Amino acid sequence: MSTDHASRPWYCRDDLVDEYRTTLTTGGEKLPMLKALKILRAIIVNLGLLALSGYAIQQGGHPTVLGFVSIMVIGAYNGLELGDYLALVQAYQEVQALDPGDGGDSE
Known part of the structure; x- marks a missing residue:
């Protein structure tokens, strides 16, 4: 087995990291586009969940139950x-x- 998996933090799933590494190294989507799409998707889903929860409460739903469920779903x-x-x-x-000379960053 390769040893690069041992240096990964516990909160990073190996299969996801490997898939993103493949995407980044094969010249597929660039990182800024991936980040922008993920942020946009998260904003849309969060606003949708909040709007649906607010509408349900406005229509007479129990605010404690709906509020709790909404917070749990948004948190998950x-x-x-x-x-x-x-x-x-x-x-x-x-x-x-792996390839520090390719990006032009001076970190």
Whole structure:
């Protein structure tokens, strides 16, 4: 087995990081586009969940139950999005570590 998996943080899933590494190294989508699409998707889903919850409460739903369920669903969704985003960042860092002279960054 390769040893690069041992250096990954515990919160990064290996299969996601490997998939993003493949995407980044094959010249597929660029990182800014991936990040922008993920942020846009998260904003749309969060606003949609909040709007549906607010509408349900406005129509007479129980605010305590709907509020609790809404917070739990939004938290679970954002947790999954955060994990996916952190895997993307980890893959980007691994690709940069393999080929440091390609990006033009001076870190």
